[in-house]
Amino acid sequence: MLDDRKLAVLRAIVEDYVSTNEPVGSKNLVDRHNLDVSPATIRNDMAVLEDLGFIVQPHTSAGRIPTDKGYRLFVDRLSGIKPFTSAERRAIETFLAGAYDLDEVVMRTVRLLAQLTRQVAVVQYPSLTRSGIRHLELVPLTDSRILLVLITDTGRVEQRSVELPGPAGEDSVAHLRAVLNAYLDGRKLTEVASVIAELPDRIEPAERANAAAVFSVILESLVERHEERIVVGGAANLASADFAKGLHDVLEALEEQVVLMRLLGESGDEASVTVRIGAENPVEGLQSTSLVAAGYGSGEQALARLGVLGPTRMDYPTAMGAVRAVARYVGQILAGA
């Protein structure tokens, strides 16, 4: 059914279409690639490929363009990942090095990816779940309001202001801070829930209400929320692509954190590079785009994901190479920092 030549034809079609953005016909195909058969033969192959749904012609008697299914086959069996040269790797390293805090790393990563691939880059902040608590700080803002600052051993700082049910003096805040730090310091975030459950006994009854408010904020916003913020960059690259109509929808989707979550989140948890093509995409409005993503993390397991988004007509091997390389190096940077 799908002999080697037909696969070669499909590969050639994808490659040509990606680079020229024009439907590709049998004649051009035999010219550019050295398939040593006649155009007529290619036409027969193309007819088969079309029957199987890998390519379509926009109109009768035009060349063929790949379908989502065609790209899928290309990515799965035909393309491989374009490895980066050592020069490119070094460029990545130096670009990412010299970033001090996490924000800086994430920002640089997003820029880097966007530049390398000339697509839109999306980078998710590393998950907190595997971090431990280094320090908890409570700062009174008003009578009944305090700022809760949590510092993790991965150097991450999370803040949240807490509305207390009742007023709290300097001393009661100090007491609460001491208790929290005594019991939570050094704990993994995954353990926090159970530790907090035991805490109320250690608190003066008079202060339990306020303490409870603080506890619930810790749990709710720092532990249970494992979805993490996603940063987008390189949106300008969308304009160069031909999107024309859908552009508005794409831009809109890119501004919705929730949508981005779904986009990256449902894209498998594996650390390896995954590709989601066109309609495979769960997000409405992004169904004519493809996502190339990978997990990254400081240790073995992936902490978060990053990737690039572009038209389905995309240079997958290069994009995959870039994503893989960047994911790897971000992991290293994070581990070292």
Next chain:
Amino acid sequence: MLDDRKLAVLRAIVEDYVSTNEPVGSKNLVDRHNLDVSPATIRNDMAVLEDLGFIVQPHTSAGRIPTDKGYRLFVDRLSGIKPFTSAERRAIETFLAGAYDLDEVVMRTVRLLAQLTRQVAVVQYPSLTRSGIRHLELVPLTDSRILLVLITDTGRVEQRSVELPGPAGEDSVAHLRAVLNAYLDGRKLTEVASVIAELPDRIEPAERANAAAVFSVILESLVERHEERIVVGGAANLASADFAKGLHDVLEALEEQVVLMRLLGESGDEASVTVRIGAENPVEGLQSTSLVAAGYGSGEQALARLGVLGPTRMDYPTAMGAVRAVARYVGQILAGA
């Protein structure tokens, strides 16, 4: 030279062109607005307005469209600011209320502005300069690296990791923390520089090198840096506008913090609404856009700026109304929080 009717004509041209996006001719003009003169008269007026550079015709025998200069006159003398109804105001309030931390306020503000005006919204984080220090926290990350966390009395948290010249034990960090808090707590950021200058005397000579590193980071990243991050939203609205060609440049400019700084920064420091039209704009690539901006702040003086960016063909009165109203309420929210 510019009698009342000519001004009325200019106003009408601007209004019509903004709403229809088509060059406006004398006939249509007298129909839609009730100028009780004949089209021929209007034509004479238009000829004068064109000589003065307020309007142009795209080609011979087409209608007129306003020039930047025309919009300028319109904004300065003809339009006024469209006030918001109380219903709209309440909508703004409820939308902004319920935002706890600063990030949340800024994000909501950006969304709100974008939605109200259907343009791109830009919001600058409030400057730290007028805040005081509530608390300084130092957290050891590695032997020679600590995380510096600064909490202001406006509930803002700034973090920065510091590479120390030499190793620092738990106790020396603790000491440094104590000293810093003793001398800096409650100080305004504006005073910090002078306070820090005196500090080295209070530090053990052995630790001076490390302390100096921390000081310089505080000064450099928290005090001297009064430029503040700018957040962009509603970029999707650009796609609806007709930009066509320049869209890429605009999107690119919007991703450059530095460019945004210049855009907002040079737009005057007054708290009132200011408008920058087309080529008046210092930023290359944004010269076919207009910016409507205003300062906002919790107190009297403006802490930062926010605004909307759109095509010069923009509904200025509405945009100005929205910007003014939002700036006002953000100020209130910030003051209350």
Next chain:
DNA sequence: ATTGGCACTCTGGACCCCGGAGTGCCAGGG
């Protein structure tokens, strides 16, 4: 100063036409 009339100009859409590229099919040959 305003107006109606008039001749002029230009754009944009409709229409048509044709070349080029591409196809599918078929019959013949390895």
Next chain:
DNA sequence: CCCTGGCACTCCGGGGTCCAGAGTGCCAAT
């Protein structure tokens, strides 16, 4: 059985032409 050259067919897209409509500037008259 697969490949190939040939052939008739289809369709898009660019270029040319044409016309109506909208708009203008000017001028003489009020």
